[in-house]
Amino acid sequence: MSRKTAKHNLTTAFQKRRDQAVTKLKDSHHDAISYLARTEVPVDKIGISTMRMLSAGALSSTLLFAPIALPELAAPRTVEAQIDTTPTPVPGLSQKALVQELSNVLPNEYRPLTSEESITISRLLKQTYGIKATFELQGNSLNLQFGRMGYEQHLLRYPGDSINQHDEEIIAGMAPLTGAWSYFAPSKEAMTQKDIEREKYYWAVQTYLSPGWQENMYYLKDWYKYRKMIAVNVKTGDAVVGVIGDAGPAVWTGKHFGGSPEAMSELHLSSGMRNGEVILFFVDDPNDTIPLGKIESIVEK
Structure with missing residues (x-):
């Protein structure tokens, strides 16, 4: 059917x-x-x-x-149980390890670093030397952060200064004129230990090529004066903290930064061609607690 x-x-x-x-x-x-x-x-x-x-x-x-069967709810968890408050340890880097890391980050040409490259290098410097260093500080930056640094002469620290008054690297000689910011001290008698160290560990940078220079020349000239920076030899990891004490070098030299005789010696760039590749970053040290001179890796102190 x-x-x-x-x-x-x-x-x-x-x-x-x-x-x-x-x-x-x-x-x-x-x-x-x-x-x-x-x-x-x-x-x-x-x-x-x-x-x-x-x-x-x-x-x-x-x-x-009819009885209502409610779904079984999971037991509530406290916020503390969900958040790991244990600080993540930051491993220290040796100079050798820093050199290897920099070789993976730095470009094959001299150009302004990208934001990602700069942030990575800042982190590496923190891990290696324990200091905060940045490519930009208070909205200001140099035209380059990675380039070739050349060996400079001693600068006149006060009127009447001479090469015989300097203790180290006499072979470098004395520049005939003062640095971009004149003398470090008004007289020999008034010269302080800080003045001595500023000339001993100074950097020459191309301020005239920095962003905004043409529009804010007078402001930036004052801002750059004795601004603390760290230079790192990218081949050896040697590092020196110094201050901006002069403008230069000239573009036609093919160099992008200059270093005092003592600073270049500490960077192991004072022999042979007396120049080499470095990174140069601002040191964020508002209370002026980081001394000038050679700085060691925190794992090698």
Whole structure:
């Protein structure tokens, strides 16, 4: 028997049973039928309406009284349990390790470093020497942070200064004129230990090529005066903290920075061609606590 035939037979059987129920209801409940007729409720629709009412009531009862199974919630965790407050140790770097790291970061040409390169080098200098050094300080930066540094002469520290008054690297000779910021002290008698160290460990930088120089020459000249910087020999990892004490070298020399005779000696760049590749970063030392001179790796002190 096909599904269509079975459905027809089932429908016919239900219809027959419904008709029999309506006939029995009319015979047994004549008064009720009369009332329904007056209220215009067809007797033959009673079955359908009743079933709908019963179904709705049953469903409502089921939803109202059936037990609700709530999902099991995970036990709350405190913030302290989710956050690792243990400080991550910063491993120190030796000079040899620094040289290897720099070789992976520095470009193959002399150009301004990218932000990513500069940040990486700042981190490496912190790990190696324990100081905060940046390519930019207070919104100011040099035209280059990586380049070739040349061996400079001694500078006149006060009027009447001579090469015989200097203790080291006499072979370098004395520059005939003062540095870009004149004498370090007004006289020999007034010269302090700080003045001596500033001349002993000075850098010459191309301030005239730095960003904003043409627009803010007087402000930047004063800002750069004795500004503390760290130079690192990228081939050996030797490092020296010094101050900007002169402007130069000239572009035609092919060099980008200059170093005092003593500073170049500490960088191991005072022999042979007396120049070499360095990185030169500002030292962020607002309280002037970092001394000038050679600085050792924190793991090799």
